[in-house]
Amino acid sequence: MFPIIEKKVLNSQVTLYRFAAPFIAKKVQPGQFVMLRIDEKGERIPLTVADFDREAGSITLIVQAVGFTTKKLATMEVGDAVADLVGPLGCPTEFGTPKKAIVIGGGVGCAIAYPQAKALAAMGVDTTVIAGFRNRDIVILEEEMRAVANHYYVTTDDGSYGEKGLVTDVLNRLCEKDTYDLVIAIGPIMMMKFVAKATESFGIRTIVSLNPIMIDGTGMCGGCRVKVGGEVKFACVDGPDFDGHAVDFDELARRGAFYRVEEAHACRLEEKQHG
Amino acid sequence: MADMSPNKTPMPEQEPTVRNKNFGEVSLGYTPEMAMGEAKRCLGCKNRPCVSGCPVNVQIPDFIGKIAEGDFKGAYEVISATNALPAVCGRVCPQESQCEGKCVRGIKGESVGIGRLERFAADYFAKNYEAELPEIRKNGQKVAIIGAGPAGLTCAGDLVKLGYEVTVFEAMHTAGGVLMYGIPEFRLPKAIVQSEIEKLEKAGVKIMTDMVIGKVLSVDEIMEMGFDAVFIGSGAGLPMFMGIEGEDAVGVYSANEFLTRINLMKAYLPEYDTPIKHSNKVAVVGGGNVAMDAARSAKRLGAEHVYIIYRRGEEEMPARGEEIHHAKEEEIEFRLLCNPKRILTDEKGLVSGIECIRTQLSEPDASGRRRPVEVEGSEFVLDVDAVIMALGTSPNPLIRSTTTGLEANKRGCLIVDDCMKTTKEGVYAGGDAVTGAATVILAMGSGKTAAATIDKYLSERRGNHEKS
Numbered sequence: 001m002f003p004i005i006e007k008k009v010l011n012s013q014v015t016l017y018r019f020a021a022p023f024i025a026k027k028v029q030p031g032q033f034v035m036l037r038i039d040e041k042g043e044r045i046p047l048t049v050a051d052f053d054r055e056a057g058s059i060t061l062i063v064q065a066v067g068f069t070t071k072k073l074a075t076m077e078v079g080d081a082v083a084d085l086v087g088p089l090g091c092p093t094e095f096g097t098p099k100k101a102i103v104i105g106g107g108v109g110c111a112i113a114y115p116q117a118k119a120l121a122a123m124g125v126d127t128t129v130i131a132g133f134r135n136r137d138i139v140i141l142e143e144e145m146r147a148v149a150n151h152y153y154v155t156t157d158d159g160s161y162g163e164k165g166l167v168t169d170v171l172n173r174l175c176e177k178d179t180y181d182l183v184i185a186i187g188p189i190m191m192m193k194f195v196a197k198a199t200e201s202f203g204i205r206t207i208v209s210l211n212p213i214m215i216d217g218t219g220m221c222g223g224c225r226v227k228v229g230g231e232v233k234f235a236c237v238d239g240p241d242f243d244g245h246a247v248d249f250d251e252l253a254r255r256g257a258f259y260r261v262e263e264a265h266a267c268r269l270e271e272k273q274h275g
Numbered sequence: 276m277a278d279m280s281p282n283k284t285p286m287p288e289q290e291p292t293v294r295n296k297n298f299g300e301v302s303l304g305y306t307p308e309m310a311m312g313e314a315k316r317c318l319g320c321k322n323r324p325c326v327s328g329c330p331v332n333v334q335i336p337d338f339i340g341k342i343a344e345g346d347f348k349g350a351y352e353v354i355s356a357t358n359a360l361p362a363v364c365g366r367v368c369p370q371e372s373q374c375e376g377k378c379v380r381g382i383k384g385e386s387v388g389i390g391r392l393e394r395f396a397a398d399y400f401a402k403n404y405e406a407e408l409p410e411i412r413k414n415g416q417k418v419a420i421i422g423a424g425p426a427g428l429t430c431a432g433d434l435v436k437l438g439y440e441v442t443v444f445e446a447m448h449t450a451g452g453v454l455m456y457g458i459p460e461f462r463l464p465k466a467i468v469q470s471e472i473e474k475l476e477k478a479g480v481k482i483m484t485d486m487v488i489g490k491v492l493s494v495d496e497i498m499e500m501g502f503d504a505v506f507i508g509s510g511a512g513l514p515m516f517m518g519i520e521g522e523d524a525v526g527v528y529s530a531n532e533f534l535t536r537i538n539l540m541k542a543y544l545p546e547y548d549t550p551i552k553h554s555n556k557v558a559v560v561g562g563g564n565v566a567m568d569a570a571r572s573a574k575r576l577g578a579e580h581v582y583i584i585y586r587r588g589e590e591e592m593p594a595r596g597e598e599i600h601h602a603k604e605e606e607i608e609f610r611l612l613c614n615p616k617r618i619l620t621d622e623k624g625l626v627s628g629i630e631c632i633r634t635q636l637s638e639p640d641a642s643g644r645r646r647p648v649e650v651e652g653s654e655f656v657l658d659v660d661a662v663i664m665a666l667g668t669s670p671n672p673l674i675r676s677t678t679t680g681l682e683a684n685k686r687g688c689l690i691v692d693d694c695m696k697t698t699k700e701g702v703y704a705g706g707d708a709v710t711g712a713a714t715v716i717l718a719m720g721s722g723k724t725a726a727a728t729i730d731k732y733l734s735e736r737r738g739n740h741e742k743s
Contacts, residue, residue: 023491037448043540043549044448068548084448086485215540215549218446218487219671220456220512221532227523232516237673251523254624258525259550 022057031093062111106187281384330720359432365394424452426508426706429722521618561665
């Protein structure tokens with residue numbers, strides 16, 4: 001069992017959980033994920049690790065309550081424990097040796113972009129963060145991002161906070177003025193697709209982090225297969241980071257929607273139980 | 276005098292049209308009377324050909340003799356002396372090509388139903404007795420086992436009996452490996468697997484789940500933690516795909532994914548959270564036991580039509596005869612001598628059909644089976660909404676790629692000698708990680724061999740310590 005040792009509500013949908021997971025905390029690196037299962041009857045879901053503390057033996061997950069398991073998790077409190085946390089899985093991010101990097105987080109994607117920005121800053125890289133949200137109410141991790149990044153930009157779709165517009169608007173503006181040699185984009189599939197499109201024209205190496213459907217997370221089921229540069233890759237073992245210019249985002253979006261009907265059904269059931 | 280009836284005592288089974296709508300066990304097991312009757316068909320041959328066909332060396336005529344006498348507990352004790360998972364083997368071993376394949380009674384008529392008797396003894400014992408724990412004197416040495424599947428559990432069971440402190444590291448949340456995620460409930464009830472595992476735990480085997488070795492710990496780190504030897508039984512978990520057009524469509528699964536959702540995650544039961552699609556027309560590509568399991572599971576989820584697509588004929592199918600027979604009884608539709616060319620999709624990217632081409636068999640290939648050759652212009656389309664690829668699996672590279680000095684062959688299988696010793700000092704391996712996808716009993720046999728080798732290696736080291 002893996003107990004929750006800290007819980008912090010970041011916005012109406014997104015919650016930070018710190019779990020005691022000493023084996024994982026000892027090994028995990030930015031870009032890696034864990035599989036979480038709440039209880040004996042639970043499903044296994046992949047969640048990228050947002051932060052870790054090797055000495056305290058803890059890992060942090062920042063989770064948006066969108067599906068059955070994430071909603072159930074949101075009802076758990078400090079002292080409650082999940083049955084399983086498996087990891088660290090996937091390959092750590094290969095940062096290379098950039099000089100100037102832009103890290104882009106879209107919505108809850110900021111949770112995964114944060115350890116990337118933190119790692120780049122620790123490597124002495126000039127790091128710019130662009131964080132995009134639908135509106136002011138759901139802005140997360142601004143303070144944390146500002147603390148590690150050299151420059152921080154925030155956009156909202158409705159202009160209620162920061163700049164009105166999309167992360168790509170800021171990205172295009174920055175890249176026209178200055179030279180960057182790495183972009184990391186984490187967020188909704190369509191955001192990553194358009195970031196990759198933009199950086200391709202500037203010729204900037206771009207890493208995206210994918211979160212497709214998985215069961216085991218160790219290469220066994222093949223449910224997470226994704227086409228990258230025309231080749232089939234398993235996101236769980238070959239990724240979850242991939243070259244943004246080579247990923248087939250449209251296929252990824254199609255495959256990700258497969259269980260939406262069943263999931264909506266499960267969520268309704270849950271509302272029944274709790275409502 | 277032995278009962279000279281040429282036929283095995285039939286196994287009571289659920290009716291095909293009933294069972295293809297539920298996940299309950301197909302074969303219901305012998306009654307004590309049936310078991311005693313079948314046991315009396317054994318001639319008790321002196322040279323014991325059946326034993327030579329058993330990878331874990333069960334003393335078959337001895338346990339059958341006990342059943343014939345009505346000493347069912349005694350029969351179980353004979354089996355469990357060499358077999359760590361009797362209730363499992365009695366159900367899933369390919370007896371026809373092992374013990375029963377060597378049975379003298381099989382020359383004229385049917386062999387003795389050794390598998391059915393083994394199952395009976397194991398089930399009878401589990402229902403009526405508590406396993407007694409033998410007094411084990413610990414020898415102070417520690418062995419780590421990677422993977423709680425048939426190879427690892429067998430190795431663990433043998434070593435714990437010999438006095439070793441045994442820890443099994445399992446990647447999934449439940450021990451059992453393929454017995455839990457691969458083989459369906461209707462062939463091998465999961466409660467039986469769990470009770471076999473509980474017996475091992477009671478005997479002192481420590482199982483740590485959620486530990487993906489190669490990620491959370493390396494083999495070298497395990498050795499640094501004070502383990503004197505390591506056994507790798509990590510299986511062959513990576514599914515293969517065909518590489519044909521449309522394979523990335525929504526509704527194409529590996530058999531691993533489909534079966535894991537059903538068996539391990541229990542997605543077919545409403546109280547479990549893992550989702551599963553209930554498709555109406557399903558094509559399963561492949562001719563092995565896994566293909567039969569996937570097809571029969573799809574039927575039980577309510578599919579109206581389930582097809583097995585296989586590029587050779589029935590004779591060449593690697594699946595057990597019994598599985599093919601059961602699948603046919605359950606209205607699985609066989610489309611033999613044809614091979615998928617591409618998967619068709621609708622405008623949303625969902626599977627809408629599978630295009631196949633007919634094949635003919637020509638000369639035998641390297642596997643000894645006749646090679647299928649496509650018949651030009653014979654393409655046809657099967658109307659389906661899901662495709663399950665059951666083409667085989669290969670070993671996961673996670674451990675070999677993170678362990679220095681551990682060598683593998685071109686297919687990614689770990690290289691071992693006859694005693695299951697790898698190329699790395701103190702490290703042994705067995706099961707599918709060594710052979711590629713094979714059977715439960717072969718994995719168990721290799722786990723047993725490895726346990727004996729590890730014992731020899733560590734008792735020599737123990738001897739040396741005592742001398743110095």
